[in-house]
Amino acid sequence: MYDIRPIKASRRSAIDPFRAMDVLAEANRMIAAGQPVISLAVGQPSAPVPKPAADATRRFLDVGHVGYTDALGRVDLRSRIAHHYADTYACHVGIDRIMVTTGSSAGFNLAFLAAFDVGDRVAIATPGYPAYRNILKALGIIPVEIPVDSSDGYILTADRLAACHREAPIQGVLVASPANPTGTVTPREELRRLVEFADRETITFISDEIYHGLVYGEPAASALEFSSRPIVVNSFSKYYCMTGWRVGWLVLPPSLVRAAERIGQSLYISAPELSQVAAAAVFDAGDELEAVKADYVRNRAMVTDALPKLGFADVAPIDGAFYAYAGIPEGYGDASELARTILAQCHVAMTPGIDFDPERGERTMRLSYAGHPDAIREALDRLAAFFG
Numbered sequence: 001m002y003d004i005r006p007i008k009a010s011r012r013s014a015i016d017p018f019r020a021m022d023v024l025a026e027a028n029r030m031i032a033a034g035q036p037v038i039s040l041a042v043g044q045p046s047a048p049v050p051k052p053a054a055d056a057t058r059r060f061l062d063v064g065h066v067g068y069t070d071a072l073g074r075v076d077l078r079s080r081i082a083h084h085y086a087d088t089y090a091c092h093v094g095i096d097r098i099m100v101t102t103g104s105s106a107g108f109n110l111a112f113l114a115a116f117d118v119g120d121r122v123a124i125a126t127p128g129y130p131a132y133r134n135i136l137k138a139l140g141i142i143p144v145e146i147p148v149d150s151s152d153g154y155i156l157t158a159d160r161l162a163a164c165h166r167e168a169p170i171q172g173v174l175v176a177s178p179a180n181p182t183g184t185v186t187p188r189e190e191l192r193r194l195v196e197f198a199d200r201e202t203i204t205f206i207s208d209e210i211y212h213g214l215v216y217g218e219p220a221a222s223a224l225e226f227s228s229r230p231i232v233v234n235s236f237s238k239y240y241c242m243t244g245w246r247v248g249w250l251v252l253p254p255s256l257v258r259a260a261e262r263i264g265q266s267l268y269i270s271a272p273e274l275s276q277v278a279a280a281a282v283f284d285a286g287d288e289l290e291a292v293k294a295d296y297v298r299n300r301a302m303v304t305d306a307l308p309k310l311g312f313a314d315v316a317p318i319d320g321a322f323y324a325y326a327g328i329p330e331g332y333g334d335a336s337e338l339a340r341t342i343l344a345q346c347h348v349a350m351t352p353g354i355d356f357d358p359e360r361g362e363r364t365m366r367l368s369y370a371g372h373p374d375a376i377r378e379a380l381d382r383l384a385a386f387f388g
Contacts (some may be wrong), residue, residue, distance in 0.1 A: 012051035050285030053278035073100025104235035127356035158193035176208035179321030185319035213239030215320035247275040299369035334362040
């Protein structure tokens with residue numbers, strides 16, 4: 001008999017779990033068992049896919065053929081994206097710089113692989129989206145985490161980035177605005193300073209703009225307004241309500257287009273053609289999408305009013321996206337245990353901050369208010385009863 005041993009997992013797989021997805025999985029198991037769970041755990045719009053996208057999908061399916069596309073994506077979709085930059089940001093972006101991706105997740109993979117080598121150092125703000133850190137580590141790239149908190153409005157500034165670079169040179173920086181988990185927006189002039197510093201120091205600047213469109217004050221600026229060098233990552237998941245369609249895009253500097261295309265050809269072949277057809281049409285859904293955003297505005301007001309009354313502290317500025325990030329009420333040991341207790345007793349799913357900040361996150365929690373206003377109201381009522 002052979003001694004059959006388990007296959008050993010690679011060292012590169014030794015990354016932290018994406019705990020928000022673990023919470024969602026547990027919530028889904030409870031829902032399947034008939035329990036009335038309301039999820040505030042993940043950033044997923046509850047609204048259906050907009051009608052123009054659904055109609056375009058049906059028409060395309062009637063043709064009866066869905067196939068591969070070029071690795072860079074369908075020309076009609078890339079053209080719509082280019083027009084979006086002209087209309088929204090007054091930026092000229094040629095379609096030759098646009099690559100359609102299998103969601104923003106594939107966009108980050110392609111951007112990191114095209115721009116960085118093993119051992120390169122890439123700065124990110126903490127708290128921040130955990131997949132940044134996890135993907136970088138899995139690819140052998142070193143995430144350099146720069147802590148931000150309520151004292152600086154949860155914003156990574158050019159001064160902080162410069163200090164980090166002086167301490168030990170970095171090859172890249174990733175800035176999200178609006179940010180996940182905090183919802184904060186980097187002010188236009190600060191974003192300009194960050195981009196210009198990166199250009200001067202030949203640091204590759206990656207701008208996560210997937211929550212653009214979901215800003216409740218002055219519109220968020222695109223990094224492309226200040227330079228042609230940044231890599232921009234965007235997605236149809238959030239503002240456009242197309243999470244499960246797995247389609248996003250990159251805007252690349254000319255020098256990286258062919259590199260990203262080559263990698264994409266082998267890793268993904270192409271983003272799903274049906275999703276690309278829907279994405280091109282969703283640009284015609286402006287009124288419908290703004291109505292969904294109006295629900296987020298109502299939800300934001302409810303959450304902003306409720307959190308201090310529930311005992312949450314140091315609430316991050318809720319400038320955009322659909323998240324609230326705050327310190328947990330006094331008297332509770334850690335956020336992970338509190339999240340488990342709330343899910344079990346209140347049937348409300350929330351994400352502990354340890355997902356976003358490995359060092360300080362057990363004192364914080366993230367709530368997503370992307371659901372229907374009635375569901376958000378009910379969740380807040382349940383939390384009020386729990387915290388008493």
